[in-house]
Amino acid sequence: MENYSKRAWTEIDLDAVSYNYRMIKSKLKPQTKVLCVLKADAYGHGAPFLYKEYEKLGADWFGVSSIDEAIQLRKSGASIPILIFGYTPPEMVKELARFNISQSLFSRNYAYKLIEVCKKENVKIKVHIKIDTGMSRIGFFSQTLSDIDNSVKEIIGLIKAQELEFEGIFTHFSVADNSLKEKEYTLKQFDNFIKVTKSLENKGINIPLKHCCNSGGIVNFPQMHLDMVRAGLVLYGLYPSEEMKKKIDLKPVMRLKSVISQIKTIPAGTSIGYGRTFITDKERKVATIPLGYADGYSTAFSNKAQMMVCGKRASILGKVCMDQLMLDVSDIEEATENCEITVFGSEKDEVTVNELSEIAKNINYEMICLIGKRVPRIYYRGNEVKGELSYV
Numbered sequence: 001m002e003n004y005s006k007r008a009w010t011e012i013d014l015d016a017v018s019y020n021y022r023m024i025k026s027k028l029k030p031q032t033k034v035l036c037v038l039k040a041d042a043y044g045h046g047a048p049f050l051y052k053e054y055e056k057l058g059a060d061w062f063g064v065s066s067i068d069e070a071i072q073l074r075k076s077g078a079s080i081p082i083l084i085f086g087y088t089p090p091e092m093v094k095e096l097a098r099f100n101i102s103q104s105l106f107s108r109n110y111a112y113k114l115i116e117v118c119k120k121e122n123v124k125i126k127v128h129i130k131i132d133t134g135m136s137r138i139g140f141f142s143q144t145l146s147d148i149d150n151s152v153k154e155i156i157g158l159i160k161a162q163e164l165e166f167e168g169i170f171t172h173f174s175v176a177d178n179s180l181k182e183k184e185y186t187l188k189q190f191d192n193f194i195k196v197t198k199s200l201e202n203k204g205i206n207i208p209l210k211h212c213c214n215s216g217g218i219v220n221f222p223q224m225h226l227d228m229v230r231a232g233l234v235l236y237g238l239y240p241s242e243e244m245k246k247k248i249d250l251k252p253v254m255r256l257k258s259v260i261s262q263i264k265t266i267p268a269g270t271s272i273g274y275g276r277t278f279i280t281d282k283e284r285k286v287a288t289i290p291l292g293y294a295d296g297y298s299t300a301f302s303n304k305a306q307m308m309v310c311g312k313r314a315s316i317l318g319k320v321c322m323d324q325l326m327l328d329v330s331d332i333e334e335a336t337e338n339c340e341i342t343v344f345g346s347e348k349d350e351v352t353v354n355e356l357s358e359i360a361k362n363i364n365y366e367m368i369c370l371i372g373k374r375v376p377r378i379y380y381r382g383n384e385v386k387g388e389l390s391y392v
């Protein structure tokens, strides 16, 4: 192993993966199923490798955002059921059937399109009905009593179609991570959802799987777990909100690393980087790092963020370039060329993903999803490399 080039790479901690999975499981009733959300390449952690870990840990389902992600998982060998949360072009129903992938059904028009193509291709597909209880994104709009009646009517008209195998029904929460401030809204979303499911059941429809909880719901609303939960961010050891830290212990899975390519001492009055946004006030020891915004390390960190060099914090000087950036290592005597540095992730006094997303004014989800595809993912259990995923 260790074929990857040590320019910029991520270390994925498989011990943290299993730790987080177990912590999530401990919040659930034994019979509650777990859907592991592997969309966006497992939030940047490498779905074609990580799915195997979750299968070994006992995951029941995988969730992805698109048919391409679903097919990639099947081609990599994933054998458990896969649900696509989002839109699949209707002309691709044959692939849904061929790869045994379940599709979200989110409107009557969309369902008609799918059924039409199923008829033409002579295939049957598995579906989960998506209910919009408060996100106003996709789903049968069900945010008031009259919407709910209407949705139920539409759904009943659809699910008896020969071309569809009705596997489940679900909704998605918009503020479940923020239980203290927004509890009422999540209760309302849940209530809307239960009204839909009850009404369907009263009309004699059997619903095999009901699910609504994302990470926030899993931790904050145990009464809403139903038949299955959909774990995303918490799998990767991050929290959707600060308040959740008190309720579940998680370990961050991803560490981003790079090396020092060159060190130079430059005199006072020297400008650093594009746009000359930093001019030295005194003599400085500057380390160049072969990592830039094309690796997912945003220009928002220019002159702001820090990295760990030999266990000490070093600040970025000047603008982050596409492929490189400069660090102030004036006070870090041990810093040498070729020495490894940690951009974020576990180390003493670590720079966290949250610290960086605050600087970038984005969210921790986004920070990890954005790590570029020329950064290989290296999988560790203990100190041992267990696999690697290179995209370039």
Ligand SMILES: *Cc1c(COP(=O)(O)O)cnc(C)c1O
Residues within 6 Å of the ligand: 037, 039, 085, 172, 213, 214, 215, 216, 230, 231, 232, 233, 234, 240
């Ligand atoms: C992304 C997503 C999830 C997971 O959300 P987290 O907050 O990461 O747990 C669950 N369900 C659906 C429909 C999603 O799109």
